[in-house]
Amino acid sequence: MAQIPMGTVPKKETEKLKVIKKPNKGVFQQMKKNYSAYLFLLPKLILFTLFIAIPVVWAFVLSFQDHKVFGSEFAGLDNYIKVFESEAFRIALKNTLLFTVVTVPFSVISALVISSMIFALGKFSQSLFRSAFYLPTVTSMVIIAMVWRWMYNYEFGLFNYVLGWFGIEQINWLGQSGSALWALIIMQCLIPFGVGIIMYLASMGSISQSLYEAARIDGASTFKQWLHITIPLLKPTTLYLVLLSTIGSFQVFTQIIMMTGGGPGSATETLVHLIYKTGFRDFEFGLAAAQSVVLFVIILIFSIIQFRVLRHDE
Amino acid sequence: MKKVFKKSALALATLGLAASVLAACNGDSEEVGNAEEFKGKITIWDGPRWPDKDDNKFHWLEAKIKEYEEANEGVEVDLVQVPWAEMGDKLGVAIAGKSWPDIAPVDISGSAVSIDHIEQGVVEPLDSFLDKDEKADFYENALEAYTYDDKLYGIPNSITLHSMLLNLDLFEEAGVTPPENGKWTYDEFLEAAKKLTFDRDGDGKTDVYGFSTYIMPGYYEAWPFFYKNGGSPLNEDMTEFTFDSPETIQAIQDLADLKLTEKVAPETHGGADVGGTFQAWANEEQRTVAMQPWATWAIGAAQGAYPTNFAVAEYPTGENESSSTIGGVGGWIMFHQEETNKKAAVADFMKFISTAEEQYNMAQNYGIFPARISASEMDPFKDNPEMTRAMEMSDQVVMLPRHPEWKKIDEAIQAQLQLVFNGEKTAEAAMADAKKAVDELLK
Numbered sequence: 197m198a199q200i201p202m203g204t205v206p207k208k209e210t211e212k213l214k215v216i217k218k219p220n221k222g223v224f225q226q227m228k229k230n231y232s233a234y235l236f237l238l239p240k241l242i243l244f245t246l247f248i249a250i251p252v253v254w255a256f257v258l259s260f261q262d263h264k265v266f267g268s269e270f271a272g273l274d275n276y277i278k279v280f281e282s283e284a285f286r287i288a289l290k291n292t293l294l295f296t297v298v299t300v301p302f303s304v305i306s307a308l309v310i311s312s313m314i315f316a317l318g319k320f321s322q323s324l325f326r327s328a329f330y331l332p333t334v335t336s337m338v339i340i341a342m343v344w345r346w347m348y349n350y351e352f353g354l355f356n357y358v359l360g361w362f363g364i365e366q367i368n369w370l371g372q373s374g375s376a377l378w379a380l381i382i383m384q385c386l387i388p389f390g391v392g393i394i395m396y397l398a399s400m401g402s403i404s405q406s407l408y409e410a411a412r413i414d415g416a417s418t419f420k421q422w423l424h425i426t427i428p429l430l431k432p433t434t435l436y437l438v439l440l441s442t443i444g445s446f447q448v449f450t451q452i453i454m455m456t457g458g459g460p461g462s463a464t465e466t467l468v469h470l471i472y473k474t475g476f477r478d479f480e481f482g483l484a485a486a487q488s489v490v491l492f493v494i495i496l497i498f499s500i501i502q503f504r505v506l507r508h509d510e
Numbered sequence: 511m512k513k514v515f516k517k518s519a520l521a522l523a524t525l526g527l528a529a530s531v532l533a534a535c536n537g538d539s540e541e542v543g544n545a546e547e548f549k550g551k552i553t554i555w556d557g558p559r560w561p562d563k564d565d566n567k568f569h570w571l572e573a574k575i576k577e578y579e580e581a582n583e584g585v586e587v588d589l590v591q592v593p594w595a596e597m598g599d600k601l602g603v604a605i606a607g608k609s610w611p612d613i614a615p616v617d618i619s620g621s622a623v624s625i626d627h628i629e630q631g632v633v634e635p636l637d638s639f640l641d642k643d644e645k646a647d648f649y650e651n652a653l654e655a656y657t658y659d660d661k662l663y664g665i666p667n668s669i670t671l672h673s674m675l676l677n678l679d680l681f682e683e684a685g686v687t688p689p690e691n692g693k694w695t696y697d698e699f700l701e702a703a704k705k706l707t708f709d710r711d712g713d714g715k716t717d718v719y720g721f722s723t724y725i726m727p728g729y730y731e732a733w734p735f736f737y738k739n740g741g742s743p744l745n746e747d748m749t750e751f752t753f754d755s756p757e758t759i760q761a762i763q764d765l766a767d768l769k770l771t772e773k774v775a776p777e778t779h780g781g782a783d784v785g786g787t788f789q790a791w792a793n794e795e796q797r798t799v800a801m802q803p804w805a806t807w808a809i810g811a812a813q814g815a816y817p818t819n820f821a822v823a824e825y826p827t828g829e830n831e832s833s834s835t836i837g838g839v840g841g842w843i844m845f846h847q848e849e850t851n852k853k854a855a856v857a858d859f860m861k862f863i864s865t866a867e868e869q870y871n872m873a874q875n876y877g878i879f880p881a882r883i884s885a886s887e888m889d890p891f892k893d894n895p896e897m898t899r900a901m902e903m904s905d906q907v908v909m910l911p912r913h914p915e916w917k918k919i920d921e922a923i924q925a926q927l928q929l930v931f932n933g934e935k936t937a938e939a940a941m942a943d944a945k946k947a948v949d950e951l952l953k
Binding site for chain 2: 264265266283349350351366368370371372373456457459460461462475476477478479481
């Protein structure tokens, strides 16, 4: 009897695998077979279709229309031409990009550092810090913005009060073009990235201790273990968090409307705030939809780039 | 019975006008319905007004609704309570989704409903429901504020205007005499502002400033100062931006310089903090600013929630030698209706809450001027010299341009004004930039 070399699979087995990989049943037959699973998914699917899929498709359709309350007209690419010709859009894009480029790396790196520090603690302390850092995530941005607005207040805000101790002149944080956007960026950076911390902690827990033991035997310091084991193995989590916070940063809105209204001048105008104004102040829904589609494409491009750079290679 | 007769007479009177008056946008003729035949629900949105003993700020409209429902069997009026701060946004969303109420309190030159909406038929014209005699009881400028393309698109219920509010305690502390009869020149105002800026506790820091106001899209407290030399934002036929005229540039720079060079205004002067600015004038804990311009609601607030020893003055005059102010007209509008009988019923309810008695009631309790002449003649402010003083300024009111793109024009101007008040641009450079943006919108 001929011996089968190791690592190869008998022909019959390969055929079986092929059958599993490429089922000859149609999609509907598969669905019929697993109908109970689809039944469980159905409520969410209906909600997703109603509140996400249809509005997204409708926004795309709307972007080619000159929207009127009664009887919209087809406008071709007019809205898109307006978007690219608009100086307000360019300013908003520039501000949003600056906001994203600074806040995303800061949030993700700070989440990584904070969770690494928490992970080394005991169970009780870990839970305590985990809740403390997650708290801002469940707090409404409206409330956070109001508190920060007070902290930035020129006359009786916390920051100017502290500056006063050192004899430094008060700063009109939100009132000057030079400082307003940076004030919002600082605020975003200092709000703990709760989701990031929780996810990093969960991922750290799943890294095999044997890797660290092996490294310790090889004489690697704690920092080197963190650098060469923890960080590389957290790469999929990092990728997810970078994507998540990039999308969030591109959609910055609440703090703008609550704290500066896009001003002074256009210093803190961002894309979503501009889309909001175009839609609900100027009632130009077609143009607002086109701006949204352009924002979607920008986020998509950024996501693809990040995905390619940070992809976890098996 | 009398009521039925009155309604029928109104219906008959307006019937003849119907075909010609409302040959609406698409050339369709429109029937005037019969309010008596309508049975169903009318939805009205309103914001909080003055409180009753239980602090219910909707009691006035709730009582009127009850009264109306009792007199009109089968008609149900549904009141949706909307905070004033959310009214514009909520109406915007409602219009976008075609889920508007039947009636809402809207200034059609304001932010919630635009001229575009009128052109698109979102707001119903009301000429069929108000005859000439009824219209004659309203102030002309109040009707004008709701008139577009020779049609009336609302029933005015209040007039407001801006005036200067002076904290008399601070005037006394600084030894400054308030202007006689509230009239003064810009130089006199500046002189007073200088004296009213002082260090109370001798720590080398200014505790009280003479003047402050804010700059924000949709708010016009500072604007009468820009008119003091005779300027206006657009020319008469609204084809050209004119806020870059030398007299306006000088007026803008003068007001910004109160902070930048004269140092009689705080750093927040010209910022976007509306609430903070008011608190600095009215809050007993603060009182760090002696003079601020506000709409008439602030007079009510200073007599009620923020008791202040204050006086009402006019905006100071410049080269123009006469004072100007900006005014606004509030009122009820009717949103698009499919059914003619319902339309008549909605109009009937709108008139029911806009009578002279109701406007008198509102003037006394809510701090606004009536839009009806007969309500003013009842003298609602006979015991309120501050409101009387403000009311005397109504002939100085300059209305904002009624351009369909006004909201964008306004934002383009106000964004540049903020930079002037920040000291980041001169008035001349800022208005040159505003001109570029506004001229694009006027094309």
